[in-house]
Amino acid sequence: MSTNSLNFMIENGLNLRDVVTTGSILHINQDFDEGDNKEDESTYHKSVDILGQPVSNLEVLTKAMVAVDGLGLVKKKIIEEGGGLPLHEGCTVSIAYSGYFEHEQEPFDVMPVNKPLVVDLKDNGLLPGLETAVRSMLVGEMSVFLLSYNVMYGELGIPPRIKPKADCIFYVKIVKSILTPTEGKIKLSESNMFQRVHREVKKLFASGTTLYKTNNYTAAAQLFRKAVNMLHKCRLADEGEEMIQEKMLKKLYMNLVVCYNKMNKPFMTCSACNELNRLNNLWNNGKALFQNARALRMIGAYQDAEKRLLRAIKLLGDDDALKAEYEMLMKAKSALAEVQLAADEVKHLAAVDTVSEQFKKEVDELIKNFKASEDEDEIKLPSNLNYHEMVYVREACVRENLFFNQDDDDPVENASGGHES
Numbered sequence: 001m002s003t004n005s006l007n008f009m010i011e012n013g014l015n016l017r018d019v020v021t022t023g024s025i026l027h028i029n030q031d032f033d034e035g036d037n038k039e040d041e042s043t044y045h046k047s048v049d050i051l052g053q054p055v056s057n058l059e060v061l062t063k064a065m066v067a068v069d070g071l072g073l074v075k076k077k078i079i080e081e082g083g084g085l086p087l088h089e090g091c092t093v094s095i096a097y098s099g100y101f102e103h104e105q106e107p108f109d110v111m112p113v114n115k116p117l118v119v120d121l122k123d124n125g126l127l128p129g130l131e132t133a134v135r136s137m138l139v140g141e142m143s144v145f146l147l148s149y150n151v152m153y154g155e156l157g158i159p160p161r162i163k164p165k166a167d168c169i170f171y172v173k174i175v176k177s178i179l180t181p182t183e184g185k186i187k188l189s190e191s192n193m194f195q196r197v198h199r200e201v202k203k204l205f206a207s208g209t210t211l212y213k214t215n216n217y218t219a220a221a222q223l224f225r226k227a228v229n230m231l232h233k234c235r236l237a238d239e240g241e242e243m244i245q246e247k248m249l250k251k252l253y254m255n256l257v258v259c260y261n262k263m264n265k266p267f268m269t270c271s272a273c274n275e276l277n278r279l280n281n282l283w284n285n286g287k288a289l290f291q292n293a294r295a296l297r298m299i300g301a302y303q304d305a306e307k308r309l310l311r312a313i314k315l316l317g318d319d320d321a322l323k324a325e326y327e328m329l330m331k332a333k334s335a336l337a338e339v340q341l342a343a344d345e346v347k348h349l350a351a352v353d354t355v356s357e358q359f360k361k362e363v364d365e366l367i368k369n370f371k372a373s374e375d376e377d378e379i380k381l382p383s384n385l386n387y388h389e390m391v392y393v394r395e396a397c398v399r400e401n402l403f404f405n406q407d408d409d410d411p412v413e414n415a416s417g418g419h420e421s
Helices: 016-020 040-048 058-063 128-133 194-213 215-231 237-262 266-278 288-299 302-316 320-351 357-372 385-397
Strands: 072-082 091-100 110-111 119-120 143-145 167-180 378-380 403-405 413-415
Touching: 058 143, 072 128, 091 128, 128 143, 128 167, 194 215, 194 237, 215 237, 237 266, 237 288, 266 288, 288 302, 288 320, 302 320, 357 378, 357 385, 385 403
Parallel strands: none
Antiparallel strands: 072 143, 091 110, 091 119, 091 167, 143 167, 378 413, 403 413
16 A cells, blocks of 8 residues: 555454444544654554554465364464463453455554453454454464454455455454453452443443532432442452543542532532542642632631632633632631731730739728828829729729829829819
């Protein structure tokens, strides 16, 4: 095929039953990256993770092959040995493959190793020849197969891409095999259950989203929490399942954050935000930071709320909701500052020493001696008396029918004879 021609790959293998009955629709594999035409062939093959290589002579290839079926319609040569137990109908396998026709330089069908096809061997849509090939393999094995048109695309083929009576070469690799999860009640502790759990979680997520749109936030949150619990309790087989779990948890916790704020449950909102932070999806998530800031404002954690809100503004830019929340936060902070100032004043006054019994005794004695003296008509009080001491002196003067004078310009108070006016 020339470098100027249009190349494409079929997304999934064809089902022979559909081809000869209802027909089939070819879906282009969008992950197939043809690359820059200026690149050499080795770079091109590497970019799309294609197994094997073109075959120019089937007769030569066949000499090194052995039949794996009774009729010799499926012939095989092992390239890389695999291991483990033989595959059977209770297995779900992940397979990568590349399909070639004789004399053609580019494969007509590709399923890359980094995105393999997952197949339940008990119920699958593989063409008979490819299914027979897969069942003959072990995990980790890569083999090349010569598949007769009788067990592949038939006598008619699928013109123009697949010619009539076209035998083909398939390079196949078994990436992974697990025991197919049993139907019935999901047992989260059972191995190989993640696929079923993931399907159930997606249903819960969709139902919760529908409830949220009808303003039924409590019911929506219940479904989201159930999905979260299922994901946390389910056993994971590998890093691939862990990545899927993490991606789904981020979506669920984000929805819980919004629901809890709608339900005016700020502490639960903050708890969900902590989970997002654990998943590294808080400080790079403007929407989550906005919801977290709102919840923190509601519980009075204004400093933390402002920190998150400023980060959200930086990530999301000019947004009316963010502006409104920031104004509310600033008003709340200002009101709190005023309350704290008043409280500090009261605290200060309460902290001042109260009038001691010794002070009262000395004041009473002083007033008694003043009233008995005929030479003195005025008492000069010291200027370092506190508020409570001044109040007591005033009350003592009133009680003894003495005039108490406080000069606004002079902190020194005077007591003098005569009636208080």
